[in-house]
Amino acid sequence: MAHMLIVDDERSICELLEISFRKEGHKVEVASSGEAAKRLLASRIFDIVVSDICMPDMDGVELLRYSKEVSPASIFILITGVPTIDTAVSAVNFGADRYVIKGDRLLDELRPAVQQVAERLALKKEAGYLRRELRRLTGLDHMIGTSPKMRAIFELIQNIAPQPSRVLITGESGTGKELVARAIHENSARAKSPFITINCGAFPETLLESELFGYVKGAFTGANENRNGLFHAAHGGTLFMDEIGNMSVTMQVKLYRVLQEGKVRAIGSTEESDVDVRIIAATNKDLAKEIAEGRFREDLYYRLSVIPIHLPPLRERREDIPLLAREFLGRFAKSMTKKIDGIEPEAMRRLEVYDWPGNVRELENTIERAVALESGNRISVDALPERIQKHFQESVPHANHNGNHTCLPQEGLSLEEHIQGLERSYLLAALERSGGVRTQAATLLKMSYRSFRHYAKKYGV
Ligand SMILES: Nc1ncnc2c1ncn2[C@@H]1O[C@H](COP(=O)(O)OP(=O)(O)OP(=O)(O)O)[C@@H](O)[C@H]1O
Ligand SMILES: [Mg+2]
Helix, strand or coil, X not given: CCEEEEECCCHHHHHHHHHHHHHCCCEEEEECCHHHHHHHHHHCCXXXXXXXXXXXXXXXXXXXXXXXXXCXXXXXXXXXXXXXXXXXXXXXXXXXXXXXXXXXCHHHHHHHHHXXXXXXXXXXXXXXXXXXXXXXXHEECXXXXXXXXXXXXXXXXXXXXXXXXXXXXXXXXCCCHHHHHHHHHHCCCCCCCCEEEEECCCCCHHHHHHHHHEECXXXXXXXXXXXXXHHHHCCCCEEEEECHHHCCHHHHHHXXXXXXXXXXXXXXXXXXXXXXXXXXXXXXXXHHHHHHCCCXXXXXXXXXXXXXXXXXXXXXXXXXXXXXXXXXXXXXXXXXXXXXXXXXXXXXXXXXXXXXXXXXXXXXXXXXXXXXXXXXXXXXHHHCCHHHHHHHHHHCCCCCCCCCCCCCCCCCCCXXXXXXXXXXXXXXXXXXXXXXXXXXXXXXXXXXXHHHHHXXXXXXX
């Protein structure tokens, strides 16, 4: 419903409009003079202003000008008891949205305009709601995913982002660790402050130390001036320490001390300074193993992993593959200005079956390459790299070898998992044979369409 302001020095008109529009569910405020209206307009935002033209203290057209200045999005309707060409013309010139003559039909004339505004507001609200809902269901900022695992991660990010706690992000290479770190920063109160990344694996020990903590002039040869480190640069914001698992043990000790005390000392300095920095660390190593083998300090681990986030590899959330593939396709087609608007079902099935050791990054690169190679208007199997095609041929059984060679591996196998793998690959094979037509695939597998859908959903096919 709309928030309205009625302005008229004639009490009966104010009352009539106030009562009628309130009854219809709108929020109505009233001003009996131009000055009173100005004060209200300055203090809150109205969706609709309905104002008389002739008032003792102010001309309605002047109020219109004021309203367009302070609140240009408000709809302004002028009403008058004495219509003249002059006022009508200046009303229009100053941007009145409507001009209505007082009389028996005043309400009937106003109602549609108010209704229209109210509907537009409702739509706007709905659109905002839908956008938020879509974001909640499909991802966070630039992160995409509808798998339950990723949705749980998006929810976790939203919950923990506003807090100051440290976060440790683990996951294989290319699973989106840096993206998660950025999403946490962007959804926190620190969003307007710096987000600084340092790759701890890329620096030799002494260089890493001076990068992080800074140095004073003369601290070592080559230190010709004072220099602040990244902890200072990130003050008030977030420091993303990538590949923390590659940090030397000596540096780990130094970092631990900083985290413990919340103070940083530049190399060669005797003074310590306070820093307010949120640390987000990431690694693709298995830190438990690193700790067990003496390469990572357990005390630092506990300091860093107040909130651990583990990103599952892409092969454990295959449902996300089509969504990600289409998103990347859209991006690369646009940047390479190519008219490719889809992925052929056979190509998509190969993408879904592949194991993606390089995870989302590998998928991204695969689509980039495919977009560059493809000459048709959809990504075809031929545009995919050989390793992906080969994997498909090896993993999806083709129904023509009907030998009964049951072979139990030496080390045994999980029957349940094996059967699930078989189910999944037959499902894919049937889809392949039927060219993606699900009802036909169901017939091939001698099952009802209903059970086919059940399996398809179960395996995210
Ligand atoms: N959920 C996702 N939605 C969209 N893009 C993603 C998603 N996850 C990862 N990406 C993209 O995949 C690429 C790799 O992500 P990112 O650099 O965050 O991975 P990483 O885990 O930090 O990898 P590494 O361990 O190799 O540094 C980036 O281009 C990123 O934009
Ligand atoms: Mg990374």
